[in-house]
Amino acid sequence: MKNCIKIATLLLFLITLAACSGNRESNGNDESANGYEQPQPGYEANSETDENNYAPEPDPTPLRPTHNHGTIRNITAMEFVSEMRVGLNLGNTLDAYADWGSNTNAETAWVTRLTTREMIETIADAGFDILRLPVTWTTGTGNFRRVGPAPYYTIEPWFLERVEEIVNWALDSGMYVIINAHHDAWKYRVGPTALAEDRAMIESLWTQIATHFRDYCDRLIFLTMNEPQGERHNWLGTDEHREYVNVYSQIIVDTIRATGGNNETRFIMVPTLSGGAAYEHFRDFRLPIDMYPDRLIASVHSYAPTRLTFGYLDTHTEFDAAGRGDIDWLWQTINQRFISQGIPVILGEFGSQNKNNEEDRAAHAKHFVAGGRQLGVPSIWWDNYLFESANPNHERFGLFDRGALEFRFPLILQAIMDAVAE
Numbered sequence: 001m002k003n004c005i006k007i008a009t010l011l012l013f014l015i016t017l018a019a020c021s022g023n024r025e026s027n028g029n030d031e032s033a034n035g036y037e038q039p040q041p042g043y044e045a046n047s048e049t050d051e052n053n054y055a056p057e058p059d060p061t062p063l064r065p066t067h068n069h070g071t072i073r074n075i076t077a078m079e080f081v082s083e084m085r086v087g088l089n090l091g092n093t094l095d096a097y098a099d100w101g102s103n104t105n106a107e108t109a110w111v112t113r114l115t116t117r118e119m120i121e122t123i124a125d126a127g128f129d130i131l132r133l134p135v136t137w138t139t140g141t142g143n144f145r146r147v148g149p150a151p152y153y154t155i156e157p158w159f160l161e162r163v164e165e166i167v168n169w170a171l172d173s174g175m176y177v178i179i180n181a182h183h184d185a186w187k188y189r190v191g192p193t194a195l196a197e198d199r200a201m202i203e204s205l206w207t208q209i210a211t212h213f214r215d216y217c218d219r220l221i222f223l224t225m226n227e228p229q230g231e232r233h234n235w236l237g238t239d240e241h242r243e244y245v246n247v248y249s250q251i252i253v254d255t256i257r258a259t260g261g262n263n264e265t266r267f268i269m270v271p272t273l274s275g276g277a278a279y280e281h282f283r284d285f286r287l288p289i290d291m292y293p294d295r296l297i298a299s300v301h302s303y304a305p306t307r308l309t310f311g312y313l314d315t316h317t318e319f320d321a322a323g324r325g326d327i328d329w330l331w332q333t334i335n336q337r338f339i340s341q342g343i344p345v346i347l348g349e350f351g352s353q354n355k356n357n358e359e360d361r362a363a364h365a366k367h368f369v370a371g372g373r374q375l376g377v378p379s380i381w382w383d384n385y386l387f388e389s390a391n392p393n394h395e396r397f398g399l400f401d402r403g404a405l406e407f408r409f410p411l412i413l414q415a416i417m418d419a420v421a422e
Contacts, residue, residue: 070217072265076294080267081344084176085420086369087130087380088123095134095182105144111385113402117169122405124173127417131170132380134182137205153204160212180223187225188232190244206255214261223269223299224252235274242273242284250288265292275301277330282337298338301349304330309352311392317357319364331371339375347372347379354387354396362415369419
């Protein structure tokens with residue numbers, strides 16, 4: 001009888017996984033195995049100056065049948081988030097931007113390797129069950145330009161398919177996946193004037209993104225914006241900036257919901273201004289009005305304590321009592337502002353830079369992740385694939401070596417997984 005139960009349980013798991021993620025079989029000519037080939041351009045590099053060469057209006061239906069026809073479960077956002085363990089950002093990859101040269105692929109502008117299925121599977125096998133996939137949509141040059149000009153801002157099919165490919169690999173590996181708008185210029189200038197200029201583009205981009213993925217199951221999550229700001233590098237912002245982050249998120253949530261299908265009830269993440277965790281960020285944050293209000297999740301970032309985690313602030317390398325206090329304060333305020341009010345949270349970015357202090361970094365990671373776990377908040381390490389640099393301003397948050405398919409700092413990896421297991 002026990003064997004029958006085990007077999008039935010296994011079959012149920014496999015059916016659930018299949019419903020959420022289709023397997024893409026290789027035909028022996030899988031371009032993604034060693035990096036996809038150069039895409040065919042939808043328009044020339046100078047199409048914005050050619051009045052006869054505007055991109056076509058986006059098709060309201062998906063560009064091709066998706067590999068995923070999953071369901072959105074009837075559970076609350078709090079229940080949904082509580083299923084998650086811990087995550088990794090695939091940073092400096094689809095979020096990188098390249099607006100120089102005549103034909104530049106932004107995906108390899110900041111890193112030297114195209115993402116492969118083996119990389120994603122290795123991350124999942126290590127114990128990470130969330131892949132945050134930052135995406136900058138409005139970048140690239142020449143054949144690699146990702147979005148066409150006004151008035152339609154058509155996303156090139158080859159790029160949507162590339163995003164879908166990586167999403168599918170992660171879903172196939174049993175992971176949750178978060179996609180966003182990461183370094184698109186409009187998110188650095190939120191406010192009434194910029195909104196009037198950028199709204200058509202924002203609505204067009206999110207309509208296309210959401211439509212393309214609308215049949216996907218609930219393990220695909222949309223994040224409206226990454227670290228939006230009223231002025232670039234003004235991390236605290238003004239009252240107006242913080243209010244307009246809420247306005248932008250409202251517009252994007254409404255746009256996603258309007259695409260129908262599974263997007264009517266898909267879980268959506270919305271950020272504080274700059275993703276920040278200061279008092280003002282939390283005070284002025286507001287969830288959008290939604291016809292399904294129990295489907296929204298707050299997005300917060302924290303690199304506490306910054307004197308340890310950021311190399312260019314000082315030479316502090318120890319994770320001390322003061323650092324533990326900073327992290328404890330963070331989780332206390334998240335609990336007061338969000339969790340105790342019934343608002344789930346995903347901590348979308350955390351980490352520490354390499355200062356040749358792996359043991360202290362491991363202690364920091366364990367304390368950070370464990371604090372979130374106590375509240376049911378998963379944390380996602382910011383991995384930008386940079387491990388060493390003579391320049392102290394470079395952010396050395398790399399954890400996973402994509403070339404060697406191994407984790408460069410095993411003590412940190414073990415500390416994270418120990419925190420998840422406790």
